[in-house]
Amino acid sequence: MNDFDPPRPNDEANPRDSRRWQELLDGLDVAELTATFVERVASITGYDSSPLPTSEIERSGRLAFSAMLQGLRSGGLPDFVPIANDVGVSRARAGIPITSLMTAIRLDYNVLWEALTSASSPSDAELLVRHTWIVLRTVDEYAAQTQRAYMAERERMLREESSALQGRIANLFQDHRSTAADRLDAIAAELRIPRDAPLLVIGAAGDDIPALRVYISQTERSGRAVYTHYLGDILIAFMCSFDLDGPHATEAGRSLLALRVGIVTAGRGLSDLRAAANTTRDLTRTITSDDDTAITWNRGWARLAKLDLQQSRNGLLADVDNALARCGNTERARLMECVRSYLRTGSVGESADELFCHRNTVSNRLHRFAKLTGVDPTIPEQSARLVVGWS
CATH class of the missing domain: 1.10.490 (Globin-like)
Known part of the structure; x- marks a missing residue:
């Protein structure tokens, strides 16, 4: 005092x-x-x-x-x-x-x-x-x-506005078939990252952008450089990759996964940045009001596949929906609950534990679903339709 x-x-x-x-x-x-x-x-x-x-x-x-x-x-x-x-x-x-x-x-x-x-x-x-x-x-x-x-x-805003580097970063996102190796080397030197170092590419839209901005600020406070660019209405941020989950995950990774953002890895660094950013943008646009965490490639690939199929006007699950409509509401709900659990776990035993029922009950419901719809959830080639259609 x-x-x-x-x-x-x-x-x-x-x-x-x-x-x-x-x-x-x-x-x-x-x-x-x-x-x-x-x-x-x-x-x-x-x-x-x-x-x-x-x-x-x-x-x-x-x-x-x-x-x-x-x-x-x-x-x-x-x-x-x-x-x-x-x-x-x-x-x-x-x-x-x-x-x-x-x-x-x-x-x-x-x-x-x-x-x-x-x-x-x-x-x-x-x-x-x-x-x-x-x-x-x-x-x-x-x-x-x-x-x-x-x-x-x-x-930071003043640096972004005045830095010629932003123009070079923008060049990475333009529709060039390839960016000359010497140019990539020059940009990598300015960014102070190895040209081929894997990058985390993150996207946010609308009301989710402020939260990503705050995350970027906090990340930079810890000494990690983050760079940004807008692709249309999507804010794209990229930085050197690090573990998001698993035994080596950091608090920075856990915090990022808690945001409503799209996340893709550019495996070959700056060479892959544009393609990864485009994928991140598309993933970000699939985020709905029901999502409260990040959409990574593993979580979101089925959404993108479904979107492509919808745009091509293929009725991915029309036959399945029609077949299930002939069931009573209770049976339909139980069958779909069972199949969704099995698609998620890949195990009759785990699904039985999750649904608090006997293994035979799970097997019978999977068999009943296959008989009704003609789509067998236990066959990967057929179950892929369900994974995509229900994404």
Whole structure:
């Protein structure tokens, strides 16, 4: 504590203070705090014409208030708060002035303090005075982290705008039959990666782009270089490949797989980048509202195959659907559940365990499905139709 820090309450010496403070915090509703904030922030210059959708402001508001309430409970925020980094990056990308961002964060304090005073009784007046410092400190710590992330992202944006390298990167995505080896060597040298080093190629669209931008910012903070380019409406990012899952997976890999993005590996590095980026773009466009994690090639190849078949107007499963329509609803549901499980596990025993039934029941249902539809799920060449059609 320096000479300018206000006196702080000693909750350990005064457990009654601590209990009552926690009770007041328990009475605060994150949804109500967020609604008040969203209503008021719209009047701040920079937010009144911001490209940020209201849903994004609501999402980040909920996470910010949740983080700050946790800080109020524990005496302060940790050194790195993900939502502070998220807000700093996304507001910089949205073109919101730093002064407007700081005004919005000061609004967080007003909303919190009003909620605390509303939840308190007259006998809590001295308690609130004794805890004023923690509210100020928590909001100030959140503001400082957000500001640092904002300024770092602004610097990155300036580098992107001014760097001639972006033009060379764009050249990699153009429709050339091949890029001269010496040109690839020059670009690889500027990127500081081996020309033939495998690359992870990641794509995001629409409302999923801000989350990928935040991931890129966090990844670069760890010292890993990430490069970006737009293919139409899809943001493509690429970097040197690393394990996403398995025994050697890192937190960076697990975090990436948790995003709603498409992911493909360019096995031969920059030579394969354009083809991999096109595949990533197509995978990204198959993401639906039901998806909440990344679509890798292993997860998404069937979707692309299905899309190609639909575009060629081939009725991939029309005969199967017609055959199953002749079943009762209960039988149809059980048959499809059983076949989907078997296609996923490849094992009668595992499917039996998954469905809580006997192995013979699974075998009988697979046989019944094959007899009804003419498609045997146990024969790979025939089951491929089901895998693609149900993807």
